[in-house]
Amino acid sequence: MSTAKDRPAAHTRRLLVDEAARVLAEEGPAALSARRLVKAVGASTMAVYTHFGSMPGLVREVMREGIARFEGRVAEVAAGDDPVRELVELCRVYQEFARAEPEVYAVMFGGSGTAGFELTEDDRGMGVRLLRYPRNAIRRCAAAGRFRPDTDADLLVRQLFVQMHGLAQLAHAGYIIGVYGPDDVLAGTLRDFAVAAGDDPERAAASVRSGLAG
């Protein structure tokens, strides 16, 4: 029988985080249990408490790594000559992440309660930090004359955040069905967002099409 003593201590921590992320992704929050995880990596329940303090502590670590992955993808969006398209691409990346890792996403933005986990002020701060990417894009839209000169990026980025989160969550819950699906709502929402911000309807539609295409 292979136990945690057979390997360097730091290894056990890594294995636990990875296994937790895997179970969360593949079987959902209800399947997460300390006993299951430690059994899978060949350790005892104490491992959870020496390394993470508690089960919510382990979930928090999974969430932190999720935020890091999220930011990594967001940062990859290249600035081009169409800032509206760039904004659309950021939103596409957002939705792709939420769709690829819905449970981690839910933990990140408070829709979960998994294993008694609750967001701390620091956690929220890490989430809010991500908003600087779309906020800068919105500012570039205004600077390029696509959005109104008096555009309030602080207000608009919150409105956009709200729309992206609502879509991600409702789509995951199965509420965006029928004649229009999540992609239709995303395209419509983004176009209307740009138009209301002052962009020309035709140009906005073109930027949305091009930004969502990839």
Add this chain to the structure above:
Amino acid sequence: MSTAKDRPAAHTRRLLVDEAARVLAEEGPAALSARRLVKAVGASTMAVYTHFGSMPGLVREVMREGIARFEGRVAEVAAGDDPVRELVELCRVYQEFARAEPEVYAVMFGGSGTAGFELTEDDRGMGVRLLRYPRNAIRRCAAAGRFRPDTDADLLVRQLFVQMHGLAQLAHAGYIIGVYGPDDVLAGTLRDFAVAAGDDPERAAASVRSGLAG
């Protein structure tokens, strides 16, 4: 000692639902437990299973009553001569409900996972049914010439749903903070929604102000 046998059977069911709603509202999903509830109403754990089949079944009943309360308030919004204002009022009622009963709201729209509860197709259907109120309002906006004649109410109502849900959830999670709060985002979102749908910016702003005022 007062037990469940001292009263008519139907009474126990009512007491359990009420106590569950109370605990959920006052102490959150984590505080919900069968043993606690039956202890509070003077019954045994079997009561949960004879009346609701399971704990998720009890939560489902709490949710159903929540939807009924929600629809009751939504239906109270009177149709006047300003359909945009009516739409804004519906959204105000939506946000007020989500703020007053955040845990019930979370169960209704899938952001919870409370006590292993999962939405069924029927549950979602009851939620989707509520969308006919804003959908009708949007159609009236188009008929009154405020929104474009080719307004697609099916698409727009989904976009609005997404915005209202995102705001409710993120505000509850503590993510809408700083220079602009939930009310600012709500006002901005509704104004931009109307403008993108074709309404005159000044009239839209006026309808939003008047609709949010009450």
Add this chain to the structure above:
DNA sequence: TTATAGGTATAACGCTGTTATGACGCCGTT
């Protein structure tokens, strides 16, 4: 009067997160 159905209480099963305890090995100090 007897049969049936429904609600109830008790006690138990296996699961959960968590913790007290004691042992082991590594590492810097004396």
Add this chain to the structure above:
DNA sequence: AACGGCGTCATAACAGCGTTATACCTATAA
């Protein structure tokens, strides 16, 4: 080289959880 401390570990236990098998009691129907 011997020591002390620290981090990690396995074991075993505790209280609580959702759930269920069982037996009992009562009210209604045949």
